[in-house]
Amino acid sequence: MKAHDFRGRDPLYQTIVYTLLVLILLIILIPFLYVVFASFATKQEILTRGFFLIPKVWTTNAYAYLMKNQNFMTSFQNSVIIAIFGTAISMTVTTLMAYGLSKTWLKGRRVLNFMVLFTMLFSGGIIPLYLLVRGLNLLDSYWSLFLTGAIAPFNLIIIRSSFQNFPSEIEESARIDGCSELRLLLKIVLPLSMPVLATFTLFYTVEYWNSYFSSILYLTSAEKMPLQVFLRQMLIQPSENMGAVVEGLEFSPAVRMAAVVFTAIPLLVVYPFLQKYFNKGMLLGSVKG
Template identity: 60%
Template sequence: MEKLMSKGDRVFTVLVYAFLIVFTLLILFPLFYVVSTSFAPEGDYYRGFFLIPSSWTLEAYQYLLYNPSFVSAFKSSVVITIFGTIISMTLTSLMAYGLSERWLKGRSVINFLILFTMLFSGGLIPTYLVVSGLHLVDTYWALWLPGAVSAFSVIVIRGFFTSLPYELKESARIDGCGEWRLFAALILPLSKPVIATFTLFGIVGNWNTYFSAVIYLNDGSKWPLQVFLRQMLILEDEKIGELAEALFTYTPAARMAAILITALPLLVIYPFLQKYFNKGMFIGSLKG
């Protein structure tokens, strides 16, 4: 039989639920406002603040989907995200696999150098000079290569690989399995939690790329969505490159619709990878 709560416990429980409800409403309110504004007709903006539009319309979404500048920015974000994540996960997982193997000579030194890079940054100007010297400015490679391998990701994924039974890998080698096949057919399938976790990190990071794009991409047709949104929301009174004409025609509904479309891919992807998140992070961190 459950113990009855005292008066103090009941009051505390009510206060906790009240706080959580208020906190949840504060989080959901901006999202609700963005959604309702994106479906509102243009006339609603002249009657002041509102939460529910007088009528629901898809004009803002239709305008964006037929706008060449927005479509170009969306395509750029998709390209940057897909190839950036593939490059990052390929290089990171291969490096982590090598460092997890006992036969690798000098792996302690390499591990120390990896940790050392977490303490000191290469700096913005030296990085730009290297990228410029390699003639990567105004190309997507300038966004992909400088941050392709993360020290934190290598350490955690290496820890996960190390947690796998060493005897299992030795048995596969005895049966004639080469290193590439061992990595692709055995290690990666067993490492779905940590691979999915850092794939999610890579997708979010590449999709939200802004600072690097501003620095390295001069061609407006290559700008990703985050740069495009800034021009739309903050710098709309300035003529910037090829977006000048479009910026002066964006209504508040179009801006809110652009924000929702930008956030939608991550909202769709996250539920499929979220189940691996905790397991991948904790196991990799503990063993690392």
Template identity: 65%
Template sequence: MRAYDSRGKEPEFKIVINGILVISLLVVLFPFLYVLMTSFAPREEILTRGFFLIPHQWTLNAYGYLMSSDQFVGSFKNAITITVFGTIVNMVFTSLMAYGLSKPWLNGRRVLNFMVLFTMLFNGGIIPTYLVVKEMHLLNSFWALFLTGAIAPFHLIVLRSFFQNIPIELEESGRIDGCSELRLFWQIILPLSMPAIATFTLFYAVQNWNSYFNAVLYLNDSAKWPLQVFLRQMMNEGNTSLENMTTEYQYSPAVKMAAIVLTALPLLVIYPFLQKYFNKGMLMGSVKG
């Protein structure tokens, strides 16, 4: 007879699955480890040793090089500004519209839902959207980034389903106590929807932090470019100069790797605090009960 564990699965099967998971983890972790270790290596070691994972000498010169760059620090501040205010705009517009569309008594609800679904298949296109932004005098403004991506249709649909799963009795009791719709939404619906709110806040934050194409399209002033645009310029244009820098570390591999680490660091720090809401929010919003 074959030996089974407490869950009825063969031990050999678990060994194979665990082995596949470990290999997958190493494959995913390897590039991150290489980038991190290279960022701490001196320029001479990178040029002489070639490929390595653990540097012989450790230095923070690449990070100091970036921190003393006005261009890098400015783009980092721009990325934070775009992420914070852009995420606030996203969540305000998305949550309010999702709450309204979750009400069966809303006039024109079917038409609005169809318009939301339609935008998931077709959009206005790059040129028409650019012309609208230009006519609204939003070029070279962060508002061009905030408003053109204010609502993601998929996030709206899932959040609408989440609101529909909240018992109607809670809303009725709030209306009996004299709550307005806005107060009902703020004091009853939102506290009950924290898993979904935290989940889509993370989604929008990642989207805004990684903003690149719209920033290149709508922001003509390089002083307003976010971090992703600066990082792209750094990777592609090795002859672009940084201010107040020595030529020893200018766009060396260590500096490029340090820029990648600093770009990914904020999201890596924020994600563990929202992880507990992530699965719960997605599952509860994806199933209509």
């Protein structure tokens, strides 16, 4: 009998494994549940009671307060715009480039692939990139976020590998029937590559939704700042010092917890629909380099 078969039938082994899994789950889940339930508690209960999971008094005042706060809603809207348009631009550019680089008959393919790989190992640095963005007059524009993050080399390489694994017989049959390269990509390759595309759509969405450093580096107008910048200002600065940012409105602990929940909700809503593609997409794209 193999060792793993013996362990699989050993009650003590199963008990230890399940106990460890439950402990890890609790370590991850309890802080999240505390933030969620604390957002429905009153300010007095959070300040006086300490740690708890079930509030004594339930209230939605924190969420109502955020919904009425113009600065918070503007930053939330900015994050939605950045995530949607940024993901669309990145997936379009990355997919087109990956499809071209997957073709062995493309002239200069090796050089272009080396240039993509080189950017994974070496970077020009923050200052040269900032000077380039300023030279192109893109400062304080969302295009500074879209163009500087348009292509992630790792994502490009995995999608390219997925296209390389695409059956050549299907492509040849389509070309014989008079299908152009663009139509072949849109009508045949992309629909059959949905696991990979869905996976990296999620990657780009998370990256743009959580954009913080690039936003404070390239954006200067407060009304264009995304939710992550607003959330950081809310969490690390005392309420009495937030006047210039939030027009003197006080952010209680419950309101701050509600803001964190608000920030996580979009990704929690999107992820279940893409989860079934996640593992399959990563495996399909990593078979061939």
